[in-house]
Amino acid sequence: MLQVPFIRENKELVIERLAKRNIDAEQSINDVITLDEDRRNLQATLDNLKAESNSISKEIGNLFKAGKAQEANALKEKTTQLKEDTKQLEQELNDKADALNALLYQLPNVPHQSVPKGNTDEDNEEVYREGDIPKLIDGALPHWELAKKYDIIDFELGNKITGAGFPVYKGKGARLQRALIAYFLDKNTEAGYTEFQLPHLVNEASGFGTGQLPDKEGQMYHVTGDNLYLIPTAEVPGTNLFRDTLLNESDLPIGITGYTPCFRREAGSYGAHVRGLNRLHQFDKVEILRVEHPERSYTALDEMVEHVKTILKELKLPYRILRLCGGDLGFTSALTYDFEVFSTAQDRWLEISSVSNFETFQANRLKLRFKNSEGKNELAHTLNGSSLALPRVLAGILENYQTEDGIKIPDVLVPYTGFDKI
RNA sequence: GGAGAAAUGGCAGAGUGGUCGAAUGCGGCAGUCUUGAAAACUGUUGAGGGUCACACCUCCGGGGGUUCGAAUCCCUCUUUCUCCGCCA
Numbered sequence: 001m002l003q004v005p006f007i008r009e010n011k012e013l014v015i016e017r018l019a020k021r022n023i024d025a026e027q028s029i030n031d032v033i034t035l036d037e038d039r040r041n042l043q044a045t046l047d048n049l050k051a052e053s054n055s056i057s058k059e060i061g062n063l064f065k066a067g068k069a070q071e072a073n074a075l076k077e078k079t080t081q082l083k084e085d086t087k088q089l090e091q092e093l094n095d096k097a098d099a100l101n102a103l104l105y106q107l108p109n110v111p112h113q114s115v116p117k118g119n120t121d122e123d124n125e126e127v128y129r130e131g132d133i134p135k136l137i138d139g140a141l142p143h144w145e146l147a148k149k150y151d152i153i154d155f156e157l158g159n160k161i162t163g164a165g166f167p168v169y170k171g172k173g174a175r176l177q178r179a180l181i182a183y184f185l186d187k188n189t190e191a192g193y194t195e196f197q198l199p200h201l202v203n204e205a206s207g208f209g210t211g212q213l214p215d216k217e218g219q220m221y222h223v224t225g226d227n228l229y230l231i232p233t234a235e236v237p238g239t240n241l242f243r244d245t246l247l248n249e250s251d252l253p254i255g256i257t258g259y260t261p262c263f264r265r266e267a268g269s270y271g272a273h274v275r276g277l278n279r280l281h282q283f284d285k286v287e288i289l290r291v292e293h294p295e296r297s298y299t300a301l302d303e304m305v306e307h308v309k310t311i312l313k314e315l316k317l318p319y320r321i322l323r324l325c326g327g328d329l330g331f332t333s334a335l336t337y338d339f340e341v342f343s344t345a346q347d348r349w350l351e352i353s354s355v356s357n358f359e360t361f362q363a364n365r366l367k368l369r370f371k372n373s374e375g376k377n378e379l380a381h382t383l384n385g386s387s388l389a390l391p392r393v394l395a396g397i398l399e400n401y402q403t404e405d406g407i408k409i410p411d412v413l414v415p416y417t418g419f420d421k422i
Numbered sequence: 423g424g425a426g427a428a429a430u431g432g433c434a435g436a437g438u439g440g441u442c443g444a445a446u447g448c449g450g451c452a453g454u455c456u457u458g459a460a461a462a463c464u465g466u467u468g469a470g471g472g473u474c475a476c477a478c479c480u481c482c483g484g485g486g487g488u489u490c491g492a493a494u495c496c497c498u499c500u501u502u503c504u505c506c507g508c509c510a
Contacts, residue, residue: 044472047479054479057491061440076490083490246469377469 001104001364003379004036017110020117020326028103035100042093049089053082105214109361111326112298112335118325124338125325130309131318133342134400142345143395144276146402147173150422155276165266165281172422176397176409177284179416180390181259184286184311188257188387191307193288196258198237201228206240209366211332221263230263234287235384239362242291246377247370253300254291257387259284277391278350284390290383291368294360297381298335301357304385305337308353311387314412317396318342320349334359339388341396350392355385 007014011029018025056079063072116125147153152173158166169177189195207213207229212220221230231237238258247254262285277283288307292300305321312319324336333356340349360379363369369377401408407422414420 040472043479047472050480051478053490058440060490065440072490079490 001361002107002110003360003364004032004100004104007032008036014110017113017115018108020111020115021108021329022117022119022327023108025107028107032100032103032107035096035103039093039096039100042089042096046086046089046093049082049086053079053086056082108329108331109334109358111329112357114323115329115335116323116325119327120325121328123325124322124328126320127323127337128309128321129319130313131316131342133318134344136344137402137404140345140399140402142276143343143398146398146407147276150407152176152422153277163281165279167277167280172417172419175417175419176394176413176422177390179413180388180393181284181286183413183416184387185257185259187311187314188286188288188307191255193255193257196238196241196256198231198234198241198258198260200231200237200260200263201226202231202236202240203228206236206243209240209243210236210362211365212236219264219266221265231260232264233262233285233386234258234260235289238287238289239366239382239384242368242380242382243366245366245368247291247368247380249293249370249372252291252293252370252380253296255288256290257286257288259286261285262389277395280391285386286388286390288385288387292381292383293370294378294381297357297359297383300381300383301335301337301355304355304383304387308339308355308385308387312339312341315393315397315410317393317400319352330354330356332356332358332361334361341392343392343396343399345399345402346395350395351389352392352396353386353388355383357381357383 002014007029011033015026015029056075060072060075063069063075116123118124141149144153144155147155150172152170154168154170155164157168158164161168185195201223204213204227207220212229212232220232222228223230229236237260238256241256242254261282263282264280266279266281288304290297290300290304309321319339319341322338322340324330324333324338329336336354336356338351339353339355341352342348343350359381362382363379366382368380368382370380372378397410398407401410405421409417409420409422
């Protein structure tokens with residue numbers, strides 16, 4: 001959620017930057033400013049009314065104590081009108097605040113100046129590319145065929161137990177999956193992130209804190225019996241660790257990592273591009289999260305990008321990095337870099353990581369602040385990224401490492417798998 | 423799941439209708455003393471809004487209510503603890 005004082009002081013900039021998302025926000029921004037002004041005026045009036053009734057109440061108390069019941073009762077009558085006015089003003093104030101908040105919830109984060117204007121993923125800007133695209137063997141197969149051939153992932157079995165998008169990993173497939181999780185976690189802790197194990201179900205307040213709620217509940221599975229949501233990413237429980245938190249400046253930066261399964265309804269996204277592991281309802285992901293001082297959050301973003309690069313380099317997978325354009329940028333993000341691995345057998349790029357700086361957008365909802373050097377409370381910046389999302393990495397490995405006599409395991413993973421070939 | 427108890431400032435812990443944003447202790451910060459430190463003593467020390475600064479408003483787990491007035495009474499939700507049941 002954007003900060004009203006920021007909007008007030010940077011009106012033109014906000015409108016201009018939101019235009020990168022192809023949003024004409026002028027009307028909304030003007031409304032925000034007006035509603036906020038009204039709200040503050042109402043608040044001031046209400047405060048005065050309250051001050052008056054507070055002092056009358058005090059007086060009544062004193063009169064009773066002095067044994068002047070008659071005078072006290074006379075004063076009581078005076079408060080009747082006050083109470084009515086207060087009630088009415090409170091109602092008006094609530095209405096204003098609700099209207100203001102409803103507007104604010106609809107406004108996405110202000111994109112960073114480097115974000116290119118654009119509509120779709122075709123307008124994303126490639127900023128880096130590394131790794132040679134391997135020459136495939138004759139008769140190279142896409143990963144869903146390989147999964148069947150080597151009997152390591154069973155999609156039909158998942159269909160039976162749950163439904164489409166819930167694959168069952170078997171044998172070396174399961175072991176490779178576990179190896180990847182352990183490898184990613186080790187790389188992240190080596191880089192200074194603290195490992196966490198987080199809940200896989202979250203309450204409404206958490207969904208709200210990271211921006212899934214309100215409005216985007218369609219992407220999450222809802223457990224109605226207990227009014228909880230299955231997490232779509234570790235970002236939700238991970239970032240909400242810091243909800244309603246006041247940190248010391250010396251606590252920053254904070255870096256955590258965690259493995260969780262992720263559950264996404266992906267309503268309406270069916271078609272040719274969702275075969276195999278490309279898009280699932282349940283998948284595994286290792287996430288990195290940071291809480292940063294506003295002055296160095298973009299340095300931190302660069303560090304996270306570099307970190308993910310080293311992992312992909314070690315895995316020897318061909319990848320590229322995109323700076324997302326305004327139209328493709330997530331609602332809560334100011335700047336996002338997507339990592340994509342090249343899937344040779346499918347001849348397309350697969351998104352395997354998304355690294356974002358949310359600046360104060362989440363922190364404002366979370367009330368995540370730190371006490372700055374002037375002793376004032378200031379919103380911190382939050383960032384997160386995948387390192388990495390498992391299924392598409394797995395797809396990339398299966399397809400790019402296939403040989404005539406099996407699938408080779410990347411060298412760095414062998415200590416984790418215990419075998420070097422499937 | 424059943425029965426009972428509880429939730430107060432960084433922590434511990436008083437407070438059962440008015441002068442309580444809240445005693446006291448610990449902790450923190452500043453000072454005195456000391457070569458320095460400790461101890462002792464003195465002072466200070468919650469958060470949010472608002473203001474140039476004051477004033478003022480709000481906050482005693484969340485929400486609602488009673489009352490001129492609520493930390494205190496009532497309803498409700500959540501969480502924690504104890505006992506019983508069940509259980510990886």
